[in-house]
Structure formats: C-alpha cells, structure tokens
Amino acid sequence: MKPVPTAVALLATVSLAATSSLAAVPPLETTAQVGFMQDMNSGAILFSKDPDRRMPPASLAKMMTVYVAFSLIKSGDLKLDTKFTMSPETWKKWHGQGSTMFIAAGEQVSVADLLSGIITLSGNDACIVLAEGIAGTEPAFVNLMNQQRQRLGMTNSNFGTANGWPDNGVTYVTARDLATLAEATIRDYPDLYKQFYSKPNFAWGKTMGGTNISQDNRDPILGKVPGADGLKTGHTDEAGYGFTGSAEQNGRRIVMVVAGFPSWGARASESISMMNWGFSSWRLKPLFAKGKRVDTAAVQGGSSSTVGLVAPSDLAVTVPLGMGGILGQKAGGDAPPMKVVYDGPIKAPIKAGQHIADLVVSPPGQAPQTLALVAESDVGEAGFFGRIWASIKALFSWI
Template sequence: MSKFVRLILALTALSSWTSASGQELANSGPPTEAEAPIALMIDLSSGQTLFARDYDRRFIPASITKVMTSYQAFEMLADGRLSANQNFGVPDDIFEKWNGKGSTMFLQRGESVSVDNLLRGITTVSANDGSMVLATGASGSAENWVATMNQTARDLGMADSHFGTANGWPDEGRTYVTARDLTKLARALVRRHPELFKRYFGKEGFAYNGIAQANHDPVVGRVDGADGIKTGFTNQAGYGFLGTGVRDGRRVVMVVAGSSSESIRDRTSRRFLEWGLSGFESRRIIRKGDLLTQADVRDGDVRRVSLIAPRDLYLTVPKGEDPDVQLTVRFRGPIQAPFDADDAVARLEIVVDGLPDSSVPLVADRAVDRANLIERLFNGVAGLFS
C-alpha cells in the first residue's frame, strides 16, 4: 500500500472523533467492579481521594509505561540534558526488532528523527519504536534508560512499581505498577512540567513519514476539560487507562485497570472522569503559610517549630452538599532534626463523610539544623523543666 493511501485512511480515522453522547455522560459515576476491578480518582487541587478500589494491587501497565518514559524525557529537557530539536538516528537493531511491532510511528532504518517528533509519537500514537530510539539515544542503551526509570520511580515515591522496558512491551512480569503509584506519576507530570504536558499530551492525532494516526485516548475530545494521558492493553492485564482533566480550576487524575474490553474501558473512563469533574466542588480551607499547630523537635538547634500549609489547601466535597468534615494533624514527635523547610514533617488528615479518607503534607515554618553538643545539653536540661 502506498504512503498516500495510508495517509488518506488514517485521516479518515482522525475525522471520526466525536464527543461522548450526552446520555452517556449524564450517567456518569465510578465504575463497577465488573467494569474496572482497579479504580482510583484523586483530586489534585485538594489531594483528596474521591474514589478508590484495590488501588495498591499490582498490575501490568503495558503502554502506560510510556508515561514514565515521557516524564523522564521531560526531566531531561527541563535541566538541559536533552533538547527538543536534538536528533537521534534509528539503529539497525531497533529497526529490525520494532518495525511494525505493535503501535509504531513508522520510523525508517537509519533515518534521523528529532526528540520533539519522538515525544509526539510516544505520547499520541504510543510508538514502541519511538520509545526505544529515544531511550537508547538519550542514555546510550535501553538498560541505562530503564535503570533511570526505576530510580525516578523511587524518587517519586512509587514504592510498588518497577519497570523492565521503555515501552511496556510484555517482559514476563518484570514491569508492574499500582493505581496509587500511577497517580503519583501523573501528579508529577502535570505539576512539574505543565508546558511540556500541554505540548505533547492530549492531541487527537499525529502524522509522521506521511502516515497520520489517531490517538486512542478515550476521553480527549469527548469529555470537556480532558487532556490525557495514556491507555494500555495486554492479554494478561486487560485494558487500562491513566487519565486526567481540568474544569473550573479543579484537576483530577483517574486510573482504571483490568477492564475486559476496549469499549468497556473507554466508556467507563469517560463516565468516571465526567463524574469527577462535574460532581464535586472545591472550597479553600487553609491559606499557604497558615499555622496549624506546633511540634517539639529532637536534637535540633531549636526546640519547637510551627507546622504550616505549604500551599493553599482546598477541601473537595460533593457539589451542593455540606457533609461532616474532620481535619486532624498527625506527626510522629518530637520531630527528628535535621530537616529542611520544604520537608513534609506532618500530615493533615481529611475525613469527609461519604468519601475515602485522605491526607496532605504539612511542613515546618523553618529549616532546622542538628544541634551541636552544647545546644543538645541545654535542650536536655531545659526539657526537664518544661
């Protein structure tokens, strides 16, 4: 088939994008267990959990793995280790292994391709070949890239995730994630790199080498405010989706996994995201820097610090309702020095009637250094009389 014919066919696919029906979104709500055995929704504006089911069960993410590859590239773009107009060649071994294998951006043997196009191919058409060219070009080898992926996961607190490939191709179970960990990755993606996220995610299609392809994202262009992120599928794990959207200043992140078919996954994702965006509202309860309480310090150059909010804190509640709310500051004290002013040394627990319990971090109003010998002696004596 000629490239011209393939282009026409793909453009026909792109033109078929339509919004979800009003009836479908009117029936919005969390998925049933049959629709999605694993489901999680987080309101990033407040940090609250709006819905949760089996969110710590490990599952195979398949192409959702590419979100970590994209995030890692964003980190490198941000600190100058990578540039969008940098070009990488397509090595023979990658062409032989990945040409036409699964989702592809139709890279040709030996061609030179920009990081910008590679990222567009990865984020929009889930390019397996593009993922491998980016990984090897940016780090020297696929193994180096994967090692960095796992270090990045640890840095993000993704304690129950591990990556064995850059593109999520089946690897005998070495790659696994949890819904909770994926929301941590999504939070970092949109908060640390908002401009790059906007540039590369949420596009309806991508054309490269004369071949246009549609994005398989089930919510972009179908749910108002939806702007990503990534689908995944394996025979073993079923169909999954890591998604996000913003409306009226509120951004939510959602995960569904283990769906039995693409149509169920897509329909469920749309209803779930619409429910999260339209069914709740946020109310500011604490301003950045507000004092919540004080805490004693052990072995520090001060004996006590104030616990404050690191940012404006919001409460998410069902729209139009006034449920019972309990806020509780929790920390293991005295807090051990040293720590920085932006270290999370306590948490504010949020209990909203009818929603899963949540918590957000609190910080101290100042950095605290470890006390010297004289200060420790003084603090010890002073503690006897406090």
C-alpha cells in the same frame, strides 16, 4: 509530596466538630477490572477497585519512558532538538510491531518528535529509539526507569521494557502506582506535560504514495471532557484495554487509572463517564487559605522552642456533592475531624517553607485526606547557652 512520618507526635485536634449533615459517597459502576481515581488537590481517593492488583501495563509503561526523558530534559542532560537514529536492527525488530510512528531505518528523529510519537501515537519504535539514544541500550534505559520508579515510591511495580511489550510478567504495575506516576509527571514537569500530552494528532512518515501519515491521539477523554489533557492508553490481549487520564476544571485536577476493559468502545465511553462523575459528584471545600497558621510544632535544639505550621497553598478537602455546612474555620460551618501530625520535636535548623508536618482530615464516611503543612519561618540552631538551658528544662520536665 509524601506525608511526614507520624509515629512520634500527634498534636491536638485542630477542630473536633463533626459534620452534621452527611452526604453519601456517590456510587460508580464500571466494567473495568481495576480502577483508581484521586483528587490531586486534596489527595482524596474518589474511587478504588482492586488498585493494588499487579497487572501488565501494555503501553501505559511508556509513561515512565516519558518521565525519564522529562527528568533529563529538566536537568539539562537531554535537549529537545537532539536527534537519535533508527538503527537497522531496531527497525527490523519493531517495524510493524503494534502501534508505530513509522520511523524509517537510518532516519534521524529529534527528541521532541520522538516524545510526540510516544505520547500521541504510542509508537513502540519511537520508545526504543529514544531509549537507545539516551542510554545506549534498552536494558540500560530500563534501569533508569526502575530507578525513577523506586524514587517515586512505586513499590508494587517493575519495568522490563521501554514500551510495555509483553515480557512474560517481568513488567507489571498497579493502578495506584500508575496514578503516582501520572501525578508526578504533572507535578514535576508541568511545562513539558502541557507541551506534549494534549496534542490531538501528530504526523510522521509517508505512505507508499508519498502522503503524510497523520494519526489521532488515542486519549479517549481528550476533547470529550472539559479540561482533559492526558495521559496514555494501553492495550494487549493479556492486559485488555487500559487508560490513565487526567483533567483539570476550575483549578481542581483529577487523575484516573482504569484497566481490563473488554473493548476499545467500553474504555472510551466509561472513561468519559468516570471522569465526568469525578467532577460532578464531588467538590472541594476550603479549609485554610495559603499562609494561614494552622498550629505550632515543638522544636528541639533551636533558637525558638516552637515553629508555626502554615498552609503552603489553599488547603481544601474533597467531599461528596451535597454535603452541607461550610467546612473549615468560617462562622457557622461544621468541620470534619482534623489533626496535625509530625515527627517531633522537630530538630533545628528549619527553613521557612519546609514540609515538616501534615494536616490529616477525616471526612465522615471517607478515607483520611493528608495535606502538607510547612514551617512559617526559619528556626536556627540554638547557641551554646541556649542548648544548656534546653537541657536543664528537659531534665526538670522529667522530675
């Protein structure tokens, strides 16, 4: 969920007590040229190394191909059992080109199997068959990819192919944008993500001797890091070895993007080490329980002049392991500086649960972490006399 604009109203700081016992941000070294790691629970950036550098995504672009398909499945416009046919032209172009699912010319493949071929096997052929089946042509499908990119706020990326094949720089991404895409996939389509992104292997096609061709998932942290369940690797000579991964442990989820590794082995070993570092060197500290009122916001033109701002879920801040004190509102605990921000006064009507404000938490030595706050209750529009009375009060407030 994107932060509410903060240009107009800054409420009083909720808690001004600075943490007295600081813990240094734990160091992390990597040979990756680019890196970005974020805690999905709090939005905290745990690691950042040139995250806005434009780079070729290689097969990491397939994450957007899958995202488009997931969106159509959720909307009911695409069925998992729908079958698409590998055309002779597409087979001729993509047979044996990089990673493949080994789809035969003229073969019909279900959307479910194509998704497994893309996610688990990184099949370039599967991407094109899916793209052409959905949109008629690959360029038409790429338009859908870029529409979703814009909607997600991936402002420093562009897609020119459905499978990330080198295209002279038309396709480019950043680590930060790939993290946005990964988080959106997990958040928007949790059931489909769970169904497809953690398969250890997948079989499709047959050898010349008639044996089934089974390939292992290329995800380097799957089965190696507790809770690992996605997402995608990528490699070309131009891009080097890259990986976007995610894992969840004890309700805490981390998303990581790394790129530019010099070898497959470096990508595998360092991805495991980095994800373990993210879980072992940081921890969540509770701030507010779900439904807890954090503050109130002014309302314009409403049946009430204020509305409560509450936590939509258990809110927590990510801090380095070893930071002392109990953050939040518990007795004896130290809290980092926090402020509630919203664009206000907020115009009625307002619906309960509507995202109308943010809690911005600033742990010492870290970038601010922004957590959503929602309306505690409905606020309807004021009646005729209520609007007149509000106008009179506003007039005298300036005298």
